[in-house]
Amino acid sequence: MDGIAGWAMEIMEKLGGPGAGLAIALENLFPPLPSEVILPLAGFTASRGDLSLGGAIFWTTCGSVAGALVLYLLGMLLGADRIRLIADRVPLLKVSDIDRTEAWFYRHGGKAVFLGRMIPIFRSLISIPAGIERMRLVTFLAYTTLGSLIWNCTFVLAGYLLGENWWIVQDYVDVYSKGVLILVVVVMVVFVVTRLVSSRKGRHRLEGDDGEGRQEWDGR
Template sequence: MNTQTIMTLIDQYGYLAIICLIALENIFPPIPSEVILTFTGFLTLTSNLTIWGAIIAATFGSLLGAILLYGIGRLISVERLSRFVATRIGRLLHLKQTDIKRASTFFNRRGGLAIFYGRFVPVVRSLISIPAGMAEYPFWSFVTLSTLGTLIWNTVLINAGCLAGTHWKTVMGWFEEASMLILIVSLFIVALLIVIYYIKKKRID
């Protein structure tokens, strides 16, 4: 979905478009929330949209998408993933049931931080809901953390778009660059943690 289409939908359908687009953005990461939110902020200056109305609509849409992906994670479940690990494909990938259970236990202990901070990282803000569901992370805790993280993100971008006015595209570009930098740093940290984990595991074995 291109930028012009996003702008047209929000301009014509207001809050409903914001809810639907942000929900889709959570399910399909290639749809850029930076465009949706900063343009929405600009529209609060030229339409009947209000800043708080837009923030609430965007947060509600994000939560809808997150809950859907959480539900998909629950359908996959750790048990089903463990059964997959036991198959030939799982063995070829060198996956072990103990690794799956350990990851699930870790997520339930530390997953809250991943859920909250993941809302500020592109792609991760969508995908983090699936392991949360798989690990059966407490639903209402998931909803609360997702809402808080998303609320902050939406508030910052919508207000930035509003303050920038006709220069909202410039602000959007800044946020896109910052988001990409955050994603690269996050991937580097995850890769480093995986390497450290396997080094420690080999020493123990």
């Protein structure tokens, strides 16, 4: 094995279960490291007897929670006020967008963290708004652990059952990940186009009001 698979395999062979946990913790902090490679590989390693199946699930889940906790603390350090200042300087973004997002997260934050742990791209990122909104740490850890446990169990068990064919899992997850990425891009394009059209209409309305004001003034 070479690349990420070779690196992850080497860590697991040297450190056992804690090595699998370390690899997944790093995957949370650096999303380009794919969990769909590391988790099935941990299952394959368990099938060879290098670590137990229960140990692979336990340690990878610990790694997931540890990585998510770091991002949660990063969100706390950023804080809602800093996010508003950033949004105020970003073209097409409004502070009101942040307010609406906060209101939504206040109502659905638990579900977002739980489901987010099972969605590529959002797996890591969902921890940051949870920290920004100061979600109760106990609540955050509970939803993160449960979501991570389901995701990790699925892929570790798949790798365990497939054995040397563990890599097949990656092909199916790639389709899922690309579907999520396409959806994100479509949503972003719709947002940008909608905001540009709205901004242009607002500009034309202001120009029209100025013109009417000048005509009235000239008439007087």
